[in-house]
Amino acid sequence: MIKALTTDVEKFYQQCDPEKENLCLYGLPNETWEVNLPAEEVPPELPEPALGINFARDGMDEKDWLSLVAVHSDAWLLAVAFYFGARFGFDKESRKRLFVMINNLPTIYEVVTGTAKKQTKEKTPKSGSKSNKSGTKPPRPTEPNSRGSKMPPPKDEDDSGGEEDEEEEDHENTLCGSCGDNYGQDEFWICCDACETWFHGKCVKITPAKAEHIKHYKCPNCTGGSKRARA
Secondary structure: OHHHHOOOHHHHHHHOOOOOOOOEEEEOOOOOEEEEOOOOOOOOOOOOOOOOOOOOOOOOOHHHHHHHHHHHHHHHHHHHHHHHHHHOOOOHHHHHHHHHHHHOOOOHHHHHHOHHHHHHHHOOOOOOHHHHOOOOOOOOOOHHHOOOOOOOOOOOOOOOHHHHHHHHHHHHHOEOOOOOOEOOOOOOEEEOOOOOOEEEOOOOOOOHHHHOOOOEEOOOOOOOOOOOEEO
16 A cells, blocks of 8 residues: 555556546555455445545645545554454454554555654664763762653662762752752652752652653743643
8 A cells, every 4th residue: 555655656646536436545465556446245344445535636735635545544454453353352462462563663644744754763862961861970869860760869889889979979969959858869859851950759749650751851940830841
């Protein structure tokens, strides 16, 4: 189906004559495609793709029309996948695995519109200050709790004793930006990405579980007392 909407697009365009009856785009098991009339049997053996894709061909911009067909094709493929899941008695875990396998691939719409390539570029690791925060050890209660994991600062077992003592002293000198108390080894802390002030999780109502889903945390002072974090 991707071939029909990309490499074979001229052939596909010609076959979708608006003067013909309701036409559908089918993807076949042998990795080919065809534009054809829907099945006459009711109900059909398999879920049917969108009807009448040919009618809108001349009334829309070609790119918009191809994108529309791509969206309907994605919906049809999902319907077929879960039809077989139901037919062969997939349990909850099997259905979840099927959905994950589907999600690991770009959709037809993403391929046709070029969104898939953009997402691949965005996922490319970038070197910079953010990436270094989890590896280096600044003189703050630091990394494990910095912008990535938002977890409390642990001891580094691989460091020498002298470095541990220095780091613990730095930790002890760190004060919570809300209550003013010192850092405690058994307490969860979180750092504001805007002002780089550290807070007890309990003081700003952020739990370790909630912190795992926060990409950029802003303290109450930096958000004007409104939203504390942006997920």
